[in-house]
Amino acid sequence: MYVVNSPLSDADRKTVSEALQGALVDLVDLALVAKQIHWNVVGPRFRTVHLQLDEVVDIARTHSDTVAERAAALGVPPDGRAATVAVGSGIGVTPEGWVDDETAVQALVDALGAVVARMRERIAATGEADPVSQDNLIAITADLEKHHWMFQAENG
Numbered sequence: 001m002y003v004v005n006s007p008l009s010d011a012d013r014k015t016v017s018e019a020l021q022g023a024l025v026d027l028v029d030l031a032l033v034a035k036q037i038h039w040n041v042v043g044p045r046f047r048t049v050h051l052q053l054d055e056v057v058d059i060a061r062t063h064s065d066t067v068a069e070r071a072a073a074l075g076v077p078p079d080g081r082a083a084t085v086a087v088g089s090g091i092g093v094t095p096e097g098w099v100d101d102e103t104a105v106q107a108l109v110d111a112l113g114a115v116v117a118r119m120r121e122r123i124a125a126t127g128e129a130d131p132v133s134q135d136n137l138i139a140i141t142a143d144l145e146k147h148h149w150m151f152q153a154e155n156g
């Protein structure tokens with residue numbers, strides 16, 4: 001059932017919807033992971049890491065909304081349910097309990113690195129099918145890579 005008409009062919013819509021849905025689950029999980037560590041980080045760098053993590057939460061939430069609404073605009077219902085995110089996220093296991101600041105930063109380096117790698121695959125996959133969605137993914141990836149750099153610099 002297509003409630004919203006899509007400007008794309010069936011084949012292109014399938015390609016793009018997989019990329020946008022994948023981006024959605026990664027970004028929802030990134031926001032959850034960043035909040036988890038925001039709450040649990042301890043150590044001498046608590047304040048800076050704690051605040052930096054909320055910057056990641058903010059961009060992850062903003063960008064998850066962008067890709068979800070882009071999918072909807074293409075006639076594809078976005079799926080941001082917790083169970084879907086748990087199965088589909090590309091982010092590995094997040095440390096449980098208190099996390100020292102160096103480990104916290106490394107967890108974000110790893111999480112952002114995993115998401116960026118998958119986002120670059122999505123950029124490559126969507127160029128022909130829908131350059132408008134690709135443009136969204138490129139802008140999001142630039143933002144993620146900026147934060148990836150900053151967390152790497154934290155532990156440099």
Ligand SMILES: [Fe+2]
Pocket residue numbers: 038054
């Ligand atoms: Fe907070």
